[in-house]
Amino acid sequence: MDVLSGAVANVAHAGLIEFETRIFHAPVEGGRAGSFNYSTAAFGRNMEGSITIFAERGTVKVGGQYLNVIDYQRRRSALS
Secondary structure: OOOOEEEEEEEEOOOOOEEEEEEEEEEOHHHOEEEEEEEEOOOOOOOOEEEEEEEOOEEEEEEEOOOOEEEEEEEOOOOO
């Protein structure tokens, strides 16, 4: 059975900062698990962030203040 689940929370810390956090889980092909998690907690300006994707044939991490920098990438050879 395919099930998508998730949670969202908005949290405030005594008037100092607000942040949002989200977590999602979903099955992908072959019964494997996929997930996506993020939170925001920036005060006063846009801070550096990153997204890392782990996949069957490689990994890539994108970062930077505007998610405009490839911090890491590696492809798995088709023969491995």
